[in-house]
Amino acid sequence: MFKLIEGKAIAQSIRAEIREKVAAFKAETGNEIGLAVVLVGENPASQIYVRNKIKACEEVGIKSYAYYLPEAVTQNGLEELLSSLAQNDEIQGILVQLPLPTHLSDKALKLIPDGKDVDGFSENNIGRLCLNLPATVACTPYGVMKMLEYEHIEIRGKNAVVVGRSNIVGKPMAMLLMNADATVTVCHSKTKNLKEQCLKADILVSAIGKPKFITSDMIKEGATVIDVGMNRDENGKLCGDVDFERVKEKCSYITPVPGGVGPMTITMLMYNTYLAALRSKN
Numbered sequence: 001m002f003k004l005i006e007g008k009a010i011a012q013s014i015r016a017e018i019r020e021k022v023a024a025f026k027a028e029t030g031n032e033i034g035l036a037v038v039l040v041g042e043n044p045a046s047q048i049y050v051r052n053k054i055k056a057c058e059e060v061g062i063k064s065y066a067y068y069l070p071e072a073v074t075q076n077g078l079e080e081l082l083s084s085l086a087q088n089d090e091i092q093g094i095l096v097q098l099p100l101p102t103h104l105s106d107k108a109l110k111l112i113p114d115g116k117d118v119d120g121f122s123e124n125n126i127g128r129l130c131l132n133l134p135a136t137v138a139c140t141p142y143g144v145m146k147m148l149e150y151e152h153i154e155i156r157g158k159n160a161v162v163v164g165r166s167n168i169v170g171k172p173m174a175m176l177l178m179n180a181d182a183t184v185t186v187c188h189s190k191t192k193n194l195k196e197q198c199l200k201a202d203i204l205v206s207a208i209g210k211p212k213f214i215t216s217d218m219i220k221e222g223a224t225v226i227d228v229g230m231n232r233d234e235n236g237k238l239c240g241d242v243d244f245e246r247v248k249e250k251c252s253y254i255t256p257v258p259g260g261v262g263p264m265t266i267t268m269l270m271y272n273t274y275l276a277a278l279r280s281k282n
């Protein structure tokens, strides 16, 4: 029998805690906590993510500042906005929704000071995570770690396999699991024996963006399966990277899509913003 890891419910309980912390911060300092959310262009998935992030801000009492830039904005235009947000004392966190349109370079993100980098994407934050030093941790992998913690799933000494090596999920995920004493394997599109690698996983995290790519023959009996994918299946229905209906029968724990990792990601963004405000106060 498998247990469903209900990210949505865990996220709600963490958001209630954050709401209290934010209220206490405001009472103590007399200041708001501000998060700037920058969206360039009209990517429909990004629009939904940004809307949900702004909604989450309302839920926990963080003041959101939304900046919707036209698709045609220049690199200079984006950089001018980020420079002014970097200097704005009312704003403790800045996030630029990715991916940017192809004519813009991610180099603009370098204008976000490390202290306001609530996505944990900066070179310093990623470097500090690699060194196992205090860092702002990217929200999705951070949310996955929180889910494992909530379910008391042991990581130390376990075989963890991360499928996907992106800078925003796969790499920081592998670092977090390694820092928690797992033996970590990172697989990607050029991995030769993916099935054999996955079969070794006590904890499997998939973040590749391919609908139902992880099938039950790739799963070790009793594994924990974390699905970071957010895809559409052949009928246009939301689904993860994992063939949930078949894979669940072999698992001890599994996350659903939707309602699994997604709500946790946004919750950790709220938490990172609160932590950024605390740091800026001290």
Ligand code: GUN
Binding pocket: 095, 096, 097, 098, 099, 119, 139, 140, 168, 265
């Ligand atoms: N695009 C996909 N995931 C993320 C995320 O966690 N943060 C930002 N800023 N953009 C994303």
